[in-house]
Amino acid sequence: MDKGNPRELWEYVLTQVELSVSPANFNTWFRNSFIVKIGEDGVLYVGVPSQFFKDWYLKKFHTLLLKIVRGISYEFRNIEYLIVKDERRKAQNEVKHIRSALELPLDEFYINKSDNLNPRYTFDTFVIGSFNNLAYVAAQAVLSRPGITYNPLFIYGDTGRGKTHLIQAIGNQFKKQYQGRKVFYLTSEKFTIDYTDSVQAGTANRFKDKYRQYDLLIMDDVQFLSKKTKTEEELFHLFNTLHDTNKQIIFSSDRAPVSIPDIAERLKGRLASGMTIDIGEPDIESRMAIVRKKAASHDLIFPDEIVEYVAAAMSGSIRELEGMVNTIICHAQVKGCIPNITEVRQSLRSFTRPQKNISVKSVVDKVASFYGIDEESIYEKTRRREVVRPRQIIMYILREDFNISYPTIGTKLGGRDHTTVIHSCEKIKREIIVDNELASEIQNIRTLLV
């Protein structure tokens, strides 16, 4: 909201007033009013239709309005009410109707050339929940003592968890806090291309110098460096230089440094040498907060049921969650009002993933072949260790990923009791927390099943 713009200011005031007075009162008293002008001495001039309104405003709403505008800024000293001409009021109303169609602000697409940062990503728009609290705290620590506290800062998490948002927000904040220092944001792919180009053009030295001048280097998606040996080596040297001169480095990746395949061990070790933080899956409350915040950034307030529905419908990726919110916002803009829950359900149908349907047999097939055992043996009543483990994993996957009932799993896997199945699932669930190898095995099996 621009507090210098009378229209925006008044709309904000109205949203606040609406919360504190009854709808009947609101419609009667506030429908035809607007801010005429904002005086230089901090006096707001509110235009009202007649003396009736003026008196009633003074009597009933003056303190409320004053409280609201003081809440916006202490610049506003007082409110005065003017009875405005009939024609003028009409014209204002029409203008309002035209402006109600929202327009996309251009700065959403704006990227600063010198540091590659998108100014849209800031901490103001960043929703902090239990899933990313640690990462946020670490980011703040980095900002308070860059290059010293956690260097490098390595943030990883699945796609759409807000890694890019967080690291770009650090960059933007750094720029604000330490004016004169240089920030640069790039993706590992850009780094690779830059490097290959410079080698091709024979300007490798200039390339080195270019990256060594920055006080804060942010590199997104480092997992894509795998198998690019020369680029890795270049990054290794760059890392050493920056690290030695206490320049802050921030990396992001979709997996932990140790799990990035085909990357030089010495680089792996360096990536993990500072602070490594995982951004987990956002919980339902955080997702709801994200939905609300996103909607609020478009000056819309969704009803609770829609917020809950959207937050519940999309579990993993915040990016897709934002896509859903954008869809609803678009609907709201086209229609001029916020759609109800049924309409939301309709329009979000494309986002909901089709129910995964898979036969027990194919799971057994895949798991058996993954462990190199005969699939027949899974159904048999053998208790050999190499069979028992895969069988338990099959049960776990069938239960966790496909929601098949315990008795059904039991029957399908050679007529076992459902308690056996429950025990197996619980066992894997427990072990998966402590046994990283098992966890990664299951992860790999899951990728096979998709």
Place this chain on the structure above:
Amino acid sequence: MIISIDKKIFSEAVYIVTRFTERKNTTLPVLSSILIIAGDDGIKMRATNLEIGIDLKIEGECIVKGVVAIPAIILQQIATSLTYEGKINLEHIGDTISLISGTGKSLIKTIPYDDFPSIPFPENPKNRIILPGIILKNIFTSITSCASTSTIRPELASIYITIEGGILTATATDSFRLAEKKIPLSNKGTQGKFLIPAKNALDIAQALPDEDIIMSFDEHQCAFVSTGCMLVSRLTNAVYPDYRQIIPKESIVEAIVLRKDFENALKRTAIFSDSFQKVRINFDPKKKIFSFFARNIDIGESSETLSANISGSALDLSFNHRYLSAVLALTGAESLSLLAAGIGRPLIIKGVGDTSLLYLVSPMNQ
């Protein structure tokens, strides 16, 4: 609250006050209700629709003080059905009010009155004049029909009142015709002008008492105060067109006709007017004849001649017959004087001996 009022007074008061409530389906239910206040200074009824407001003092016995808001429509229906002489008793219990009249008793649900707006009566108005209510009433009721009914131009949907040199001038126009009435005032000091919405003027006229009232006004509202009644209206905040420019200064022909002749002839001719309601008039100074003529392709045609005192040159003009007949409601004079300034220029109608009225009507294309 417990009050006892004479039935006749009660009915009349409700009838007057109901006009000041919001009649459309309103957002605020308290606006379509009547507020009855029983307090130290007697019993009062209040109503407002945020355009106009009334505070009416009524005679009655106040046994227990209190305030209550009752839906106006219900109250009005009850009031019109009251026939017996005697008193009506109102008793407020919880959120209902009981009306006991003679043998009948009704319980009405009341409306919370917290939201009832305060009616902005001017405290120290600069401009105030005293005039008999009946005069203002007549002006408002007669002249309002000439104001525009459309809200596109709020100034034309209003009555323009100017007070200058001890004369009050009220003007209304819808841009096709214009009516101007002048009345002398007893106190000559006050000057000023304001625009009162015609709709409000009509409602106020119904409630004005016949005795002397104090009319006061400021920039945004006007008030009419008598001993038992206070009325306020919002004013139109716009600039009234400078209508004096269109009043022709000189005329080329003048006809003086008897009101009765004019009325009857116009009535008959109007039957034959076309879809544009066009009636042609003719001034014939040689034969001393004033004539009407109308032709409708589907019905036929008709002409009427009436003897008149005509001075000037011959002239033909066409008018919408409704605008011609409207003048009859504005003046009670026995004879009418019609002044024409030429083809395509407006016609002025005055009552002979009635200097208060000026009626101006634009001609239709020939």
